[in-house]
Amino acid sequence: MRVNRTIAIDDSEVSFEFIRSSGPGGQNVNKVATAVRLRFDARRSPSLPADVRERLLRIAGRKAGEDGVLTILARRYRTQEANRRDAVKRLIDLVRVASEKPRKRHETKPTAASKKRRLDTKRLRARTKDARRTILHPDE
DSSP states (O other), X not given: OBOSSSOBOOGGGEEXXXXXXXXXXXXXXXXXXXEEEXXXXXXXXXXXXXXXXXXXXXXXXXXXXXXXXXXXXXXXSSSHHHHHHHHHHHHHHHHHHHHSOOOOOOOOOOOHHHHHHHHHHHHHHHHHHHXXXXXXXXXX
């Protein structure tokens, strides 16, 4: 499976398990295993560079287990083949996103206008709180 110009995942690294889908569908749901569970061991994959592997596991979130195995469940369609294609597409999309290097953040200084707005807001808030205080008169 070609992800981009530099990354291609070997078909032997991906395993498919066909299971019965949940939800409405009558006899078709009860009899035919149309849902697909795709498993891809990202942590041990020789196809992925180290930086892409780390980003992929971070991006995947709950789809990745403690062992670094990515699990994608596809049950959107009524046929096994359509769900299989959907699972592969979702895996490729995840790897493609992970393969993009994040841009470095260049620190910038706050503008003069934003500093002024912040100080004005602070002054206004201080006045509001000051107005809530009880005033003690010295003659009482």
